Structures are given as structure tokens and as C-alpha cells.
Amino acid sequence: MRLNLLLASAAVVAMSVSSAQAQGQTAPAQAGQPVEVEIDQGVLKPLQIAIVPFTGDHGADISNVVSGNLRRSGFFEPLNPAGFIETGLTLANAPNFPQWTQIGAQAVLYGGVTPRGDGRLDVGFRLYDPYRQCQLVSYQFTATQEQWRRIAHKISDVIYQRMTGETGFFDSxxxxxxxxxxxxxxxxxxxxxxxxxxxxxxxxxxxxxxxxxxxxxxxxxxxxxxxxxxxxxxxxxxxxxxxxxxxxxxxxxxxxxxxxxxxxxxxxxxxxxxxxxxxxxxxxxxxxxxxxxxxxxxxxxxxxxxxxxxxxxxxxxxxxxxxxxxxxxxxxxxxxxxxxxxxxxxxxxxxxxxxxxxxxxxxxxxxxxxxxxxxxxxxxxxxxxxxxxxxxxxxxxxxxxxxxxxxxxxxxxxxxxxxxxxxxxxxxxxxxxxxSPLLDTPPSNLGYGQGADSCPS
CATH class of the missing domain: 2.120.10.30 (TolB, C-terminal domain)
Known part of the structure; x- marks a missing residue:
């Protein structure tokens, strides 16, 4: 089975250079190209993802659940937030890309939680490729206060599917x-x-x-x-x-x-x-x-x-x-x-x-x-x-x-x-x-909306 992992172009270059150096050659950089990785023989290196703590009520809890889900999948290695250079990311802004490539992040996830007047929460997030400097996916969910953990699982599913090409399994x-x-x-x-x-x-x-x-x-x-x-x-x-x-x-x-x-x-x-x-x-x-x-x-x-x-x-x-x-x-x-x-x-x-x-x-x-x-x-x-x-x-x-x-x-x-x-x-x-099978997708009691994907396939 093959998974299409959209790795950063710099990671592509690094792998190409490493292979070429081993053969005494100079490898050409192929920036912006997605990489197809064969994983069934146990050779995949987990993708380094920076998960910035979400802002707002339950924000840090949501990002912690997402981090745990992705780590257990074996395809992702969340980076230690103590090493983040850029902090205070909000949904209104794109990341400072060089500050994320500097620490080796191949993807950057951040988001925020905003309370509504009716007591519900709007939970939005963005996922970026800092090497290609484009947005991979963004979503916004609307849910009750009690559903924050469910929202974290839905976010994990969206990221898993976007990065691997396979359906997620976390909202189950x-x-x-x-x-x-x-x-x-x-x-x-x-x-x-x-x-x-x-x-x-x-x-x-x-x-x-x-x-x-x-x-x-x-x-x-x-x-x-x-x-x-x-x-x-x-x-x-x-x-x-x-x-x-x-x-x-x-x-x-x-x-x-x-x-x-x-x-x-x-x-x-x-x-x-x-x-x-x-x-x-x-x-x-x-x-x-x-x-x-x-x-x-x-x-x-x-x-x-x-x-x-x-x-x-x-x-x-x-x-x-x-x-x-x-x-x-x-x-x-x-x-x-x-x-x-x-x-x-x-x-x-x-x-x-x-x-x-x-x-x-x-x-x-x-x-x-x-x-x-x-x-x-x-x-x-x-x-x-x-x-x-x-x-x-x-x-x-x-x-x-x-x-x-x-x-x-x-x-x-x-x-x-x-x-x-x-x-x-x-x-x-x-x-x-x-x-269980995946729970209702999208959940019938959760409002949701998907943003634009600006990264080329």
C-alpha cells in the first residue's frame, strides 16, 4: 500500500542530496514536488509537524489531543513547542515561514477557539507547508462546549487525510x-x-x-x-x-x-x-x-x-x-x-x-x-x-x-x-x-466549513 505524503520541498532536496552524495553526484533540487513514500516495509520517517497551542478556551486541550492522535498514528512526529521561534499565531495571519523551516517543521498547524453568544464555540484551524509557503487545508467547526474533544478528533482526521491520502480514524x-x-x-x-x-x-x-x-x-x-x-x-x-x-x-x-x-x-x-x-x-x-x-x-x-x-x-x-x-x-x-x-x-x-x-x-x-x-x-x-x-x-x-x-x-x-x-x-x-465505524461525517450536530487549499497537489 502506498501513501502520498506531501512533504516539504526542502525535505525532498535533503533526501535527493543525501542519495546523490552517497554516489558522488550532485542532485538537482525539485522544489514543490509531493513525495510518494512506500511505508509497508517500515522505512517511513515520521513527518515533523509543529502543532502550535490553539488560542481560547479549550484551545490548548484541543491541540494536545490532536498531537496525541497524530503521534500514535506513527506517521507524524509533533515537535516540542519549547523550540518554537514564532509564537502567538492567530487565524488572521499566515506563519513566518523561515522561522518554521529553521526548526525543521514540515507542516505547521495552529488554530483558535472563539465563544459564540449562544454558548457554542467556533473552532478554526489552518495547516501550512512552510517550505512551499502555502496553505494545505483550513476548517472551522461550530460545537457545544462539551464537544471540544470530539472536535479535536475531527481536526486530526482532516489532517491525517490531507497528508496521507487515506481516511482518518480518530473520530471513532x-x-x-x-x-x-x-x-x-x-x-x-x-x-x-x-x-x-x-x-x-x-x-x-x-x-x-x-x-x-x-x-x-x-x-x-x-x-x-x-x-x-x-x-x-x-x-x-x-x-x-x-x-x-x-x-x-x-x-x-x-x-x-x-x-x-x-x-x-x-x-x-x-x-x-x-x-x-x-x-x-x-x-x-x-x-x-x-x-x-x-x-x-x-x-x-x-x-x-x-x-x-x-x-x-x-x-x-x-x-x-x-x-x-x-x-x-x-x-x-x-x-x-x-x-x-x-x-x-x-x-x-x-x-x-x-x-x-x-x-x-x-x-x-x-x-x-x-x-x-x-x-x-x-x-x-x-x-x-x-x-x-x-x-x-x-x-x-x-x-x-x-x-x-x-x-x-x-x-x-x-x-x-x-x-x-x-x-x-x-x-x-x-x-x-x-x-466502530467513523462517527457521522460531518457530525449532524456540528457546524463546519472548509477553507481554500492553496498548495498544488
């Missing part, structure tokens, strides 16, 4: 199972938080064992999950806006691993019955149930392709857990994983070209990806124990749960190059993460 949420207590007295709760770990909220009270929460890709406020009680297992649908929760009904057997279809009209899941585990699909409009697999053994963890035509799942029908793909009606079942070890927990990328999975073997667990036909397998992360990969809405990052030998389980993320591996923003213990 993560639902997961949080854990407290000891192994003998453990409480787990269905929990939701912003993608950076802030604003965690418990959705259940800890009186049930929660498993496999997942978002609807068509409706970001709808989730499904499994709840285990003393004498029951149920699949629930929950609306995050209204709080309404409903069960899919009672099934003869234990239910596992529900997943929405891309249009949100169906849910695929497994039922353990009579010593066998098979995959079923329920139409949520008619509540009609269809059985898709019937092989002896364990067929579970179904995940729809984005176009809804196929389902990937794992099965041990061959004697060892492998990944299989079938048509959405259950026909055409065929194995796709080809390596050694066991494969579980497949998740189809929202871009449709990749499948993430957990792989175990040799005393270690790994998070990997493969092409939809099983080719091109790549391991992105390995550790003592990790499981349950789930995709960011832009298909660039995978979140999973990683456990230490001491039993401490945390949420982690890795990008497709495998070079950006980090603990996710949520500081508590957690498992079974699921990333």
Missing part, C-alpha cells in the same frame, strides 16, 4: 470487555470509550460474563454481544444512543461470536449443540435462522466481507484450526490459510482486501493479515499471548488484546507495516476490542 469509538479483580474473582463489563481511551463508560454491571462485542458497520450506534449467565447464553442487540437492549431469543445450545453483515440486516454466529459447533445466520428483519455449516467439529468466528457476499470463519474440521471462506449462503466452503500453526479469530478488513487473524504456534501467539484468498500472509505482532484482532475503520490499523505471563491483559494496536505497535489509549485491563 471502541467497545470492549473491561476486567477488574483477580483471576478467582474477576468482574468483566461491556465498556465503550473514545478510540484514544478517554470517556470510558460501563454498559453492563458485571453480573454477566460478556463476550465478543461488535459494532454494526452501517449504524455506528448499534452493537451486538454475548452475555453468559448461570444457566443461559444470549446474543443481545444494543442501541448506544437510546440504551435499548433486546435479545435475539433463546437457542438450543450455547451461542458464540456474533457479527453483523455489512448492511446491518443480518447477524452470523455459532451455536454449540450436541458436541458440535456450527455457524448460523439470522435475518434481523424476519428473525429467520439459517444454518450454514454442518461439518463435525468447531466452526466459529464468522466475519462478513464488506460487500456481504462471503464469510470467513475458522474451523478445526481438518484436525487443526484453519481459516475458511464460504459464500454468504454457506456454499463453496474452502480453506484459505496455508501456513503451519493454528488460525483463529478472523476479521475481514473494511477495505475488503485483507483478513486479520490470530495465529499460534511454537509457544507464541501472533496477530497477522493475509489477502482475502489466503496468499501474502504477514505477521504484524507476536508475544506471549494475544488474540481477537479488529480493524480500525480505515483498514490501516488493527487492535487486539495482549496478555503478559502474569495474566495482565491490555488493548494494543499495530499498523499494517508492523512497525507501529503500541498499547492503546485505554489504561485499564481489557479484551475483545471492536472498533
Amino acid at each position: 469509538r471502541v467497545v470492549f470487555v473491561s476486567e477488574e479483580g483477580t483471576q478467582l474473582n474477576r468482574i468483566n463489563r461491556l465498556t465503550i470509550a473514545d478510540q484514544d481511551g478517554f470517556n470510558p463508560t460501563y454498559l453492563t454491571q458485571g453480573d454477566e460474563i460478556i463476550m465478543s462485542p461488535r459494532f454494526s458497520t452501517s449504524q455506528p450506534d448499534e452493537i451486538t454481544y454475548v452475555a453468559l449467565g448461570k444457566d443461559y447464553s444470549r446474543i443481545y442487540l444494543r442501541n448506544l444512543t437510546t440504551g435499548r437492549t433486546e435479545s435475539l431469543g433463546e437457542f438450543d445450545g450455547q451461542v458464540l461470536a456474533p457479527r453483523f453483515s455489512n448492511d446491518g440486516n443480518k447477524i452470523a454466529f455459532s451455536i454449540i449443540r450436541g458436541g458440535n459447533t456450527d455457524i448460523y445466520v439470522m435475518d434481523l428483519r424476519s428473525r429467520q435462522l439459517s444454518r450454514l455449516t454442518s461439518d463435525p467439529g468447531i466452526d466459529t468466528s464468522p466475519s462478513f466481507s464488506p460487500d456481504g457476499s462471503q464469510i470467513v470463519f475458522n474451523s478445526d474440521r481438518s484436525g487443526q484450526a484453519r481459516l475458511y471462506v464460504m459464500r454468504a449462503d454457506g456454499s463453496g466452503q474452502r480453506p484459505i490459510s496455508r501456513g503451519g500453526g493454528t488460525y483463529t479469530a478472523p476479521a475481514w478488513s473494511p477495505t475488503g482486501n485483507l483478513i486479520a487473524f490470530t495465529k499460534s504456534g511454537g509457544g507464541r501467539f501472533s496477530t497477522g493479515v493475509m489477502n482475502a484468498d489466503g496468499s501474502g500472509e504477514r505477521i504484524l505482532s507476536s508475544s506471549y499471548f494475544e488474540e481477537g484482532p479488529n480493524w480500525a475503520p480505515n483498514g490501516r490499523y488493527v487492535m487486539f488484546a495482549r496478555q503478559t505471563r502474569g495474566g495482565d491483559t491490555r488493548l494494543w494496536t499495530v499498523d499494517l507495516s508492523g512497525r507501529v505497535v503500541a498499547q492503546a489509549g485505554y489504561n485499564g485491563r481489557g479484551t475483545d476490542p471492536a472498533w
Whole structure:
């Protein structure tokens, strides 16, 4: 995968000169030319961005959130504000470009917050290329005082998309199972938080064992999950806006691993019955149930392709857990994983070209990806124990749960190059993460406006 990073012309010159000097040549400067960078082999140097603290109420908070978001992406390295020469930038003025190139800033972001008479806030920002001396993008959002963090995520998305050519992922949420207590007295709760770990909220009270929460890709406020009680297992649908929760009904057997279809009209899941585990699909409009697999053994963890035509799942029908793909009606079942070890927990990328999975073997667990036909397998992360990969809405990052030998389980993320591996923003213990789609864009309750882009492509 390739990203178009609009780097400063001086950076282009520096790289050209460095290469030419190594060969004893003089390289011509190519000012103003965008650079295409191959990132999947882990060779990208993060872009140096100067994020000037925004002015006004919540201004510094907004710039701090933007800085944290961009740094975690792995594509940006925010510069230390202590080294800034120019200060006091306002939206009415362009930067003093030489003062930013002098400190190596390849992009300059600044903005301000202005209160309105109705209590809302206008939040504006500008992003400049100081080497080409032109504006990359500008926006203004109007929101309530309480929405300042949401605005920071929207700003981060705009910058990420402008500089990489890919859709951002910051204005999103993560639902997961949080854990407290000891192994003998453990409480787990269905929990939701912003993608950076802030604003965690418990959705259940800890009186049930929660498993496999997942978002609807068509409706970001709808989730499904499994709840285990003393004498029951149920699949629930929950609306995050209204709080309404409903069960899919009672099934003869234990239910596992529900997943929405891309249009949100169906849910695929497994039922353990009579010593066998098979995959079923329920139409949520008619509540009609269809059985898709019937092989002896364990067929579970179904995940729809984005176009809804196929389902990937794992099965041990061959004697060892492998990944299989079938048509959405259950026909055409065929194995796709080809390596050694066991494969579980497949998740189809929202871009449709990749499948993430957990792989175990040799005393270690790994998070990997493969092409939809099983080719091109790549391991992105390995550790003592990790499981349950789930995709960011832009298909660039995978979140999973990683456990230490001491039993401490945390949420982690890795990008497709495998070079950006980090603990996710949520500081508590957690498992079974699921990333939401991007929230409404533009948010229906946020006013916004886009300014002119004066930088040539």
C-alpha cells in the first residue's frame, strides 16, 4: 500500500542530496514536488509537524489531543513547542515561514477557539507547508462546549487525510470487555470509550460474563454481544444512543461470536449443540435462522466481507484450526490459510482486501493479515499471548488484546507495516476490542466549513 505524503520541498532536496552524495553526484533540487513514500516495509520517517497551542478556551486541550492522535498514528512526529521561534499565531495571519523551516517543521498547524453568544464555540484551524509557503487545508467547526474533544478528533482526521491520502480514524469509538479483580474473582463489563481511551463508560454491571462485542458497520450506534449467565447464553442487540437492549431469543445450545453483515440486516454466529459447533445466520428483519455449516467439529468466528457476499470463519474440521471462506449462503466452503500453526479469530478488513487473524504456534501467539484468498500472509505482532484482532475503520490499523505471563491483559494496536505497535489509549485491563465505524461525517450536530487549499497537489 502506498501513501502520498506531501512533504516539504526542502525535505525532498535533503533526501535527493543525501542519495546523490552517497554516489558522488550532485542532485538537482525539485522544489514543490509531493513525495510518494512506500511505508509497508517500515522505512517511513515520521513527518515533523509543529502543532502550535490553539488560542481560547479549550484551545490548548484541543491541540494536545490532536498531537496525541497524530503521534500514535506513527506517521507524524509533533515537535516540542519549547523550540518554537514564532509564537502567538492567530487565524488572521499566515506563519513566518523561515522561522518554521529553521526548526525543521514540515507542516505547521495552529488554530483558535472563539465563544459564540449562544454558548457554542467556533473552532478554526489552518495547516501550512512552510517550505512551499502555502496553505494545505483550513476548517472551522461550530460545537457545544462539551464537544471540544470530539472536535479535536475531527481536526486530526482532516489532517491525517490531507497528508496521507487515506481516511482518518480518530473520530471513532471502541467497545470492549473491561476486567477488574483477580483471576478467582474477576468482574468483566461491556465498556465503550473514545478510540484514544478517554470517556470510558460501563454498559453492563458485571453480573454477566460478556463476550465478543461488535459494532454494526452501517449504524455506528448499534452493537451486538454475548452475555453468559448461570444457566443461559444470549446474543443481545444494543442501541448506544437510546440504551435499548433486546435479545435475539433463546437457542438450543450455547451461542458464540456474533457479527453483523455489512448492511446491518443480518447477524452470523455459532451455536454449540450436541458436541458440535456450527455457524448460523439470522435475518434481523424476519428473525429467520439459517444454518450454514454442518461439518463435525468447531466452526466459529464468522466475519462478513464488506460487500456481504462471503464469510470467513475458522474451523478445526481438518484436525487443526484453519481459516475458511464460504459464500454468504454457506456454499463453496474452502480453506484459505496455508501456513503451519493454528488460525483463529478472523476479521475481514473494511477495505475488503485483507483478513486479520490470530495465529499460534511454537509457544507464541501472533496477530497477522493475509489477502482475502489466503496468499501474502504477514505477521504484524507476536508475544506471549494475544488474540481477537479488529480493524480500525480505515483498514490501516488493527487492535487486539495482549496478555503478559502474569495474566495482565491490555488493548494494543499495530499498523499494517508492523512497525507501529503500541498499547492503546485505554489504561485499564481489557479484551475483545471492536472498533466502530467513523462517527457521522460531518457530525449532524456540528457546524463546519472548509477553507481554500492553496498548495498544488
